[in-house]
Amino acid sequence: MATQSLVGTTNRAGQTVTDPWELMHATERTPSFFTGSEVIKEAVRRANCDVMIAYPITPQSEAAALIGELFAEGFIGDYFRGESEFAVMSQCAGAAFGGARVFTTTAGPGTMRAMENFPMWAGARLPIQMIVTCRGINSPLSIQPDTLEISYLLNTGMLVWHAETAQDFYDWILKGYMVAEEPDVHLPLALCCDGFFVTHTKDVVNLTPADMCLPPYDPYRSPVPCMDMECPPVRMMRDPFVMKSNYISYATHASWQQEVWAAIERSRKHSIRWLDGLIEVDNADADILIVSSGTAVSQGREAKCMLEDEGIDVGIVKVKTLRPWPAEEIREATRKARHIIVPEFNVTGWMAKEIRATIPNPDRVYAGPHVCGGMTMPPEIIAADIKARLGLRAESLAGRGS
Amino acid sequence: MIKRRINIRMSGLGGQGAVTAAHVMAMAASRDGKFAISNPFFGAEKRMAPAESYCRIGVNKIYDRGELVFPDVIEVFHPQVITLGKSYTMPFYSGIKEGGVVIINSDMPLLSDEDVTRLRDLNVAVFYVAGTKLALEVAGTELSTNMTMIGSAAGITKCVSLKALDGALQERFGKKFVASGGTATLDEAIKKKFAKKEMLLKKNLDTVIRSYEIASEWAEKNNVELAVAAA
Numbered sequence: 001m002a003t004q005s006l007v008g009t010t011n012r013a014g015q016t017v018t019d020p021w022e023l024m025h026a027t028e029r030t031p032s033f034f035t036g037s038e039v040i041k042e043a044v045r046r047a048n049c050d051v052m053i054a055y056p057i058t059p060q061s062e063a064a065a066l067i068g069e070l071f072a073e074g075f076i077g078d079y080f081r082g083e084s085e086f087a088v089m090s091q092c093a094g095a096a097f098g099g100a101r102v103f104t105t106t107a108g109p110g111t112m113r114a115m116e117n118f119p120m121w122a123g124a125r126l127p128i129q130m131i132v133t134c135r136g137i138n139s140p141l142s143i144q145p146d147t148l149e150i151s152y153l154l155n156t157g158m159l160v161w162h163a164e165t166a167q168d169f170y171d172w173i174l175k176g177y178m179v180a181e182e183p184d185v186h187l188p189l190a191l192c193c194d195g196f197f198v199t200h201t202k203d204v205v206n207l208t209p210a211d212m213c214l215p216p217y218d219p220y221r222s223p224v225p226c227m228d229m230e231c232p233p234v235r236m237m238r239d240p241f242v243m244k245s246n247y248i249s250y251a252t253h254a255s256w257q258q259e260v261w262a263a264i265e266r267s268r269k270h271s272i273r274w275l276d277g278l279i280e281v282d283n284a285d286a287d288i289l290i291v292s293s294g295t296a297v298s299q300g301r302e303a304k305c306m307l308e309d310e311g312i313d314v315g316i317v318k319v320k321t322l323r324p325w326p327a328e329e330i331r332e333a334t335r336k337a338r339h340i341i342v343p344e345f346n347v348t349g350w351m352a353k354e355i356r357a358t359i360p361n362p363d364r365v366y367a368g369p370h371v372c373g374g375m376t377m378p379p380e381i382i383a384a385d386i387k388a389r390l391g392l393r394a395e396s397l398a399g400r401g402s
Numbered sequence: 403m404i405k406r407r408i409n410i411r412m413s414g415l416g417g418q419g420a421v422t423a424a425h426v427m428a429m430a431a432s433r434d435g436k437f438a439i440s441n442p443f444f445g446a447e448k449r450m451a452p453a454e455s456y457c458r459i460g461v462n463k464i465y466d467r468g469e470l471v472f473p474d475v476i477e478v479f480h481p482q483v484i485t486l487g488k489s490y491t492m493p494f495y496s497g498i499k500e501g502g503v504v505i506i507n508s509d510m511p512l513l514s515d516e517d518v519t520r521l522r523d524l525n526v527a528v529f530y531v532a533g534t535k536l537a538l539e540v541a542g543t544e545l546s547t548n549m550t551m552i553g554s555a556a557g558i559t560k561c562v563s564l565k566a567l568d569g570a571l572q573e574r575f576g577k578k579f580v581a582s583g584g585t586a587t588l589d590e591a592i593k594k595k596f597a598k599k600e601m602l603l604k605k606n607l608d609t610v611i612r613s614y615e616i617a618s619e620w621a622e623k624n625n626v627e628l629a630v631a632a633a
Binding site: 033035143144145194196197198200201202203204295297298299301302375376377378379380 | 425439440443468469471472
């Protein structure tokens with residue numbers, strides 16, 4: 001295929017096009033102490049992107065500005081600033097229709113404003129990568145992390161992954177293109193993280209060499225014709241389906257939706273290979289399992305250490321991909337668990353609902369603790385909730401130090 | 403007390419460099435071979451508005467993210483954090499762990515009798531450093547106040563070495579650094595205070611060292627021991 005035949009050549013910025021598997025697994029990594037925003041820049045530097053479209057909204061603004069610098073340095077084909085998130089996502093569609101590898105970033109209210117575009121991207125089979133640095137979406141205004149917006153993305157037909165750390169973020173930006181651009185997938189990817197906890201946190205991240213990059217996007221691997229207005233998925237210009245109200249038009253639309261969701265399912269095998277499984281399990285034999293995604297997993301890991309000091313055995317299940325949803329994997333991992341604790345950074349507990357709908361004996365699921373609106377989840381409150389669930393006495397945290 | 407991890411909460415006001423201070427501390431700890439994570443929390447980026455940052459340093463991998471609700475060390479960058487309640491928590495020392503340390507930038511005592519009693523009950527030591535005065539004396543600008551807060555925390559806990567702080571400062575101010583618009587403006591402002599970048603780095607390091615020495619001496623004299631286990 002054309003993409004592979006370019007391995008060993010150089011791109012516009014003088015980087016060597018490298019076999020993606022080799023790039024991610026066999027090259028020397030350099031540990032760097034970076035903020036998450038800098039990590040996004042470094043991943044995009046190596047992603048051989050054609051177009052990046054930016055609009056400011058905290059907490060992704062720094063990443064978007066840093067990628068502007070990459071454009072100035074010649075690493076990105078073109079860089080636009082949109083007039084709003086809606087405009088940005090529409091421009092992304094245009095660039096992707098034209099055969100470009102597209103990258104963009106958004107957050108919170110920006111994600112919500114642009115929402116109309118996401119099912120359109122998925123239906124049009126555009127493998128755009130969108131970074132979502134989650135923040136509060138509801139009034140009163142908050143710029144702090146809250147994962148409610150992810151729940152709105154779950155039914156758009158996009159692939160939705162939730163990174164825990166900056167290292168996940170770095171690796172998954174590059175791996176994300178490899179999965180999303182497979183001909184049997186060819187869908188947009190919403191790569192989510194918890195804003196501030198990842199974007200503004202300095203942490204050690206192991207980077208691949210800066211002079212090596214992914215192979216360019218090959219639009220001829222698209223399963224649908226490029227910009228053909230006559231055929232699905234577009235078929236908007238002449239004799240469009242929308243103008244008809246008949247069985248054929250409904251069937252066309254229905255079968256296409258089914259095909260989009262089948263494509264999400266087909267991404268499983270690629271995601272399992274690239275992400276080393278859709279979930280990560282630590283100590284599945286424990287009676288008590290903490291199951292969640294993103295920063296809630298990190299906080300769960302700290303709670304696990306605290307409880308271990310007190311002789312309480314806890315396991316962790318980190319959910320990496322939300323779409324595709326790792327139902328089989330979660331069923332297997334929670335088979336022995338008596339208590340399933342689902343800490344979340346949102347008010348509705350969407351993750352707990354997904355897990356309850358997945359496993360037998362859903363009474364085992366404890367939806368919480370929850371924080372929302374930008375609050376932090378100290379590991380102490382996860383540990384306290386677990387103790388309460390076990391009927392053990394937990395130290396009161398509310399009065400501490402005051 | 404020797405701990406596996408020390409959690410430092412820095413409560414300051416917008417523009418004082420609390421975010422930068424936490425980043426520099428964490429960068430230095432990472433250079434020393436320890437595990438470290440730093441992150442800020444703020445609302446609209448506005449001068450004199452409450453701004454907090456957090457630095458976690460330890461001997462094991464750190465997963466904990468976000469606001470530090472239960473810190474070992476609290477640094478107060480500006481008297482208004484206490485006097486006007488410009489703090490994310492009330493009182494500003496809410497959540498401090500037993501045996502912790504509170505470091506306050508002020509040349510006069512600011513705590514009420516009740517605060518003093520409560521902190522004493524928790525065995526928390528309180529260190530006043532005239533940070534802004536010291537910054538003016540050593541660096542010639544109050545913009546180096548955050549350096550005195552870095553030096554104070556490092557001097558008491560020895561959680562980062564002076565050599566590593568030197569390296570971290572060079573990394574942060576020696577090259578182009580892209581952050582938010584507000585931070586970029588302040589970076590420009592502090593650069594204008596010094597004729598050359600080398601002077602900026604030297605004067606800021608001098609400020610760190612001076613406050614490190616004062617704090618170190620205070621900790622020794624008062625038998626305050628709060629440290630991270632060796633890496």
